[in-house]
Amino acid sequence: MLKVSASQRAAMSIAVDARRARELADAIHPELRAQGPDVMKAYAEDVAHGTILDTITQCYARGIRDKDQILNLCYIRFIINADVFKHESFAYILNNGLMHPYAKARHLILSFFAINAMRAGA
Structure with a gap:
């Protein structure tokens, strides 16, 4: 019987996430x-x-796995030309320990577009 050690499982998990x-x-x-x-x-x-x-x-490291959310976070990153996860405007959302990763991503996306809409006067 083939046995896989914990370090081998971790390495395989990292390889799968990278792929x-x-x-x-x-x-x-x-x-x-x-x-x-x-x-x-x-x-x-x-x-x-x-x-x-x-x-x-960075999304995977934070538990964000939804393709649409990742797409939106990538788009926001290109719009602001800065790392979304290091941007101080979003720190209060990302550092909230009570929110699920999906909720964090959703709030970050909605707050970004809401702020832009308010600035545009919409």
Whole structure:
């Protein structure tokens, strides 16, 4: 019988997450280019792909796995041209220990677009 040690399981889990992140980045990248051509034209293909992959990795580390939420967080990252997870405006949401990761991502996305709508006078 084959036995897998805890360290081997951890290594396999990391490898699976990395593969899933690459696959998701490959799927999200063209979608972002199609939905936000004005925002995305400022970024070279490889830089944009690396940024998307980094955002996905950070989402996975925080328990955010929903594709639509990750897509929106990537889009926000390109709009503000800064790391969403290190941006002080979103710290109160991300550091809330009582909220589920899905709720954190949803609140962050909604607050970003609500703030932009208020600034635009909508």
